[in-house]
Amino acid sequence: MTEQKIFTGEHPALKFDNLDVQFKTEFGTVHAVKGLTLSVEPGEVMALVGESGSGKSVTATTALGLLPKTARITGETVVDDKVVGDLSGRELRAIRGRRVAMVFQEPMTALNPVIKIGEQLTESMEVHGVAFGREAWARAIDLLAAVGIPAPERRVSQFPHELSGGMRQRVVIAMALACDPEVIIADEPTTALDVTVQADILDLLRSLKDKLNTGILLITHNMGVVADMADNVAVMFKGNVVERGPVTDVLLNPQHPYTKKLLSAVPHLGEGPGQFGVPPAPVAEGAETALEVRDLIVEYKRAGKKPFRAVDDVSFDVKRGEIVGLVGESGSGKSTIGRALLGLIPSHSGAVDVLGEDLLAMRGAEMKALRKRIGVIFQDPAASLNPRFPIGDVISEPLSVHGIGTKKERENRVHELLEAVQLPRSAYNRYPHELSGGQRQRVSIARALALRPEILIADEPTSALDVSVQASVLAMFTELQRDFGFACLFISHDLAVIDALAHRVVVMQYGKIVERGTRDQVLLNPQEEYTKRLLAAAPVPDPIEQKTRREERHALLKSLGDTVVELDTRELGQ
Known part of the structure; x- marks a missing residue:
C-alpha cells in the first residue's frame, strides 16, 4: 500500500457542515447538494469526484460565496473560521483570493483578455495589501517563474491569447498563489489540457501542497487524476456523498455500486481492446x-x-x-x-x-x-446539430440531401438508427437541447451512419x-x-x-x-x-500503479535532459 497521510481534523482549511443547496427554477426546485459534510485539511488533497450534475462545482462555489440569488443555502461553509453565508459583500471580498482561491476549468474565462498577465497577477496583491507597485510586479515575475513559465520577465507583459493553454493554466495557478491562501479549489484544472501538460500541472499542484502546506479541494471526473493527486476521495452522486475514504481504499476496493460503475467505465491504458464489451472485429486478411x-x-x-x-x-x-x-x-x-x-x-x-x-x-x-x-462525427455534438431541427430531421437530413427513399422510408431508417445507437423511439420528435450530452453524441453517430x-x-x-x-x-x-x-x-x-x-x-x-x-x-x-x-x-486509475508510473516518468524526463516540474518556493521568498 502507498503511504497514507494522517490528518487530525482540528483546524481544517475548508469545512462544509450539513451543506444543502436548492435552486428555484421555472420548472420547480432543483436539489443540487443534499446535506454534505466534508473538510479539507492543510496540506491535504481532497478529491471530490462524480459526473456532470452530481453537485461538485455547486459545493465548491459556496466556499467563495458565488452562487446566484436563486440558490437557497442551509448548513455552513467555513473558511478561516468564518461562516461564508454570514459574511457581507466586503467581508467576502476580503477572503476571496486571500484565504480561499480558485483554479477554474477554462483559463480563458478566468483571465481578462485585454489586460496584461502581470497586471492581472498584481491586482489581487494590491487589493489584499500583500504588495504594491514595483514590489508587486517583481512578485508577479517570481510567481510565473515558480509555476514553471519560461522567460517570466517577458511573459508578464504579454496578453492571455499569446500563451498556450498549458501556460494560461499555470498563470491561473500563479494567480491563486498570489496571496498565499490556506486552501485552493481546483475545479477540473486539467480537463482541457494535453496529457503531457496535464502531468506537469499535477506535478506542480502536488509540489505546491507539499511545500506550502496548502489544502486543495480537487474537483474532477478523471479517476487517473484522482489516483495521481489525492490523499482522500469523496464520491458524489445526485447531490449526496455516497462513498469516502483514503484514495487507495476507494479506488482499489470501492464499496458503493456507483463508485464501482464509475471505475469500471474508465479506460485503462495497457488493457487493450474489449474493455467495454466486444473488441473490434479483426481486419480481414488482404482487405482493400x-x-x-x-x-x-x-x-x-x-x-x-x-x-x-x-x-x-x-x-x-x-x-x-x-x-x-x-x-x-x-x-x-x-x-x-x-x-x-x-x-x-x-x-x-x-x-x-x-x-x-x-x-x-x-x-x-x-x-x-x-x-x-463518408460519415463524420465531430467532437462537440451541441455545435454540429441544428438546434431548430427535431432529432428525426437531424438524422434524416443526409438522406434528404442525397434524395434517398420516400418520406416513410426515411422515417423507418431513422427509427432503425435510433435503435442501433440505443436511443428510445420517443427521441424522434425531441430537440437537441432536450437531450443529454451523451444522447446528443449518439444522435451524431446515428446521423453519420444514415447513408451506410x-x-x-x-x-x-x-x-x-x-x-x-x-x-x-x-x-x-x-x-x-x-x-x-x-x-x-x-x-x-x-x-x-x-x-x-x-x-x-x-x-x-x-x-x-x-x-x-x-x-x-x-x-x-x-x-x-x-x-x-x-x-x-x-x-x-490505480494509485499504486500511478505512483510507479509517475516515478518512471520523472526518470524518463531526467534521462532526456528535461526538468521535472516543481514549485520553486525560493522564488516566492518562502
Missing part, C-alpha cells in the same frame, strides 16, 4: 485499402508572413473494416487532417485516395457523390463526455463497427481510448508522423521519444 493519404501537405496562409504548415508530408492508409487511431497533442495536425479528408479545407499538395477515387481532384457533383460514402458509409472519420467523439457515458458510447461504437464493417479514422488525444478501439496507431507531432504500427507495437513497445513521453504522462 479504403483510405490512402500520400505526402499530404496542408498550409494556412498568414498576412505578411510565411504560410504555416499544419500538416507536413503525411502518409498513411486505412483498410476496410479497420480502425486506425490518429493520436497527438493539440497543434499536432490531427483535426486538420480530418477536415482535409472531408474536403472542408484545401490541401496544398499530396494525394488522397478515398475508395479508389482521387479526392483532391474532385469538384461539385463528383465530390457530393463521394461524400455520400464505407468510411467514418471520428474527431474526438467522446472527449466531452462523462466517463460512464463515454464507456457506453465506445461499447456501442465497437458493436456498430462490427455490424456495419466501416473503415474508421479515429482521431483522439486519449491513448486509453485508442488502446480500447484501434487496430493500428499513428502518432503525430508538429504536423509530422513520428511513429506508427499496430496497437501493441506503438502503445506497449514505443520506439520514439515523443511516444514514450505521451504514454508516460497518461494517468491510470
